[in-house]
Amino acid sequence: MASDRPRYAFEDFQVGHVIACGSRTVRADEIVAFAKQFDPQPFHVDEDAAARSIYGSLIASGWHTAALVMRLVCDAYLLDSTSAGSPGIDELRWLKPVRAGDTIRADLVTIEVRPSKSKPDRGVVVSEWRVYNQREELVMTNRGMSLFLRRDASTVA
């Protein structure tokens, strides 16, 4: 949770900086629960249908993987920052399936730092998630934008 003195404000980001965001094992029951709510395609909700699909076993919805990584990112640094949301994503790739029992971990790399031209108290940081499984295979990448306030504006965040 952002405190009065968050660790990360806009001016703290530097291109090339890497934050290790920890890891998370993905259970079959949570793959199915998420997918029943948001993405009930057969290969996300039904073990038998998944076995007959091109994937051969149950896989997580890509949106579920993204949400799980978002939580890793929150816990690793975002909740201790002046984060003020995201304008969007420029390139997201689901490179390999995330299967039940897989353990995913994420690194976050700062790609670009852009001060706002119209609002001097904030700026956009472009960063990339690099998400690996327990075999060190890259399963997902996500290059997105995050809005951060400068430290002296952070009381409104």
Place this chain on the structure above:
Amino acid sequence: MASDRPRYAFEDFQVGHVIACGSRTVRADEIVAFAKQFDPQPFHVDEDAAARSIYGSLIASGWHTAALVMRLVCDAYLLDSTSAGSPGIDELRWLKPVRAGDTIRADLVTIEVRPSKSKPDRGVVVSEWRVYNQREELVMTNRGMSLFLRRDASTVA
């Protein structure tokens, strides 16, 4: 759920085709529940903190909005198709906050149809979600790829 004869197979997509994907009202309690699990930033989980943020009131996690639209897309056509997952997203924009009580609706527009060069039984369809709120303001766009099998390959989907 994909039946033996799904309505949408790869060969059914045409550039410019629009599918209206219905609408969904987003409740405060589900905004908070999703965010507590996946994106517990103050403006997604705490009404008071949200009131003090640059947003002024509780807003949905962008990942939650995406997941809710994914469900609209599933129900509108994807579950009655040969869908075989997604390689990724080329551009996603969260243009305006989605607030508690907002009703979002989505149109899906086919942008490009690319037969696979290596696997003749499938291809990629590039489509764009255009997500509006109850004031017809565009709140989110998402241009992404979806893999579809051709109809005569659809028994494995």
